[in-house]
Amino acid sequence: MPELPEVETTRRTLAPRLIGRTFTGAVVEWPKAIASPDPATFAERLRGRRIIDLDRRGKHLILVLDDGSRLVVHLRMTGSLQLAGPATPPTRFTRNTLLLEGGAELRFVDLRKFGQLWLVGPDEPEQLPFRRTGPEPLDVDFTSQALAELLRHRRGKLKATLLDQHVLAGLGNIYVDEALFEACLHPELGVDSLTDDDIARLHGAIVAVLRRGIENQGTSYRDFVGPFGDMGSNQEDLRVWRREGTPCPRCGTPILKVRSAGRGTHLCPTCQPAP
Numbered sequence: 265m266p267e268l269p270e271v272e273t274t275r276r277t278l279a280p281r282l283i284g285r286t287f288t289g290a291v292v293e294w295p296k297a298i299a300s301p302d303p304a305t306f307a308e309r310l311r312g313r314r315i316i317d318l319d320r321r322g323k324h325l326i327l328v329l330d331d332g333s334r335l336v337v338h339l340r341m342t343g344s345l346q347l348a349g350p351a352t353p354p355t356r357f358t359r360n361t362l363l364l365e366g367g368a369e370l371r372f373v374d375l376r377k378f379g380q381l382w383l384v385g386p387d388e389p390e391q392l393p394f395r396r397t398g399p400e401p402l403d404v405d406f407t408s409q410a411l412a413e414l415l416r417h418r419r420g421k422l423k424a425t426l427l428d429q430h431v432l433a434g435l436g437n438i439y440v441d442e443a444l445f446e447a448c449l450h451p452e453l454g455v456d457s458l459t460d461d462d463i464a465r466l467h468g469a470i471v472a473v474l475r476r477g478i479e480n481q482g483t484s485y486r487d488f489v490g491p492f493g494d495m496g497s498n499q500e501d502l503r504v505w506r507r508e509g510t511p512c513p514r515c516g517t518p519i520l521k522v523r524s525a526g527r528g529t530h531l532c533p534t535c536q537p538a539p
Contacts, residue, residue, distance in 0.1 A: 266339040268434030269477030277491045279318040286314045286365045294359035299380040321394040322433030332386030342487040343379030346371040398432045408467040423451030424525035438505050441530045443469040445504045450536045451524040504530040
């Protein structure tokens, strides 16, 4: 699933190529991907709108338009945005195509059809899908103390808590596993059992793995590619995720795959002792 680094990679790649361009229409081939408004209204309202900025909130990509509207894209499990010319044949998984002046096409590609798009007007903030999302882990005010405050009074297991987008924005299965390994914390630890030192290590690990993921232009394990079909390289730098059976890079113990928070979870049983 594209997580914060993959969405940020998409944003950084598309921003210089989209800002200032105008939509001329939309071809809605998979109407269920249009979360709001209805597909016909979506296409009508998008036509003639100029892109003035690209932003990101957690795992949501946000195209800011000249009338104050926002086109919000959630890639979900297998989605990507592809920028191509009209002469480039679309892939078989192209679900919707947003047309741009000059003939370019912004294609929403999604194998499993879980991704969604919203076109939200300036007077419709209640329609924004990220309105209850937690803080951004790469913001300057996300400090160790801020993380401690977020976790205060919570009683759940650590991995499940970090996956909750209402607690912290942008983390998914890959980067939670990597951060917990970096911090030497077991995913089944109770959040209320963490010490100040645990939280400080966890904070540093979250920031480090997300920054590394962005520098490597995302993790292309199975489905994620950038807007021009380029794969990221972060899968080559992962320490534990999808490394079950290989030696831990820290101590040499074989990496295990277990279940935590209902997800396949990768850890070192020596570096991350069970509670």
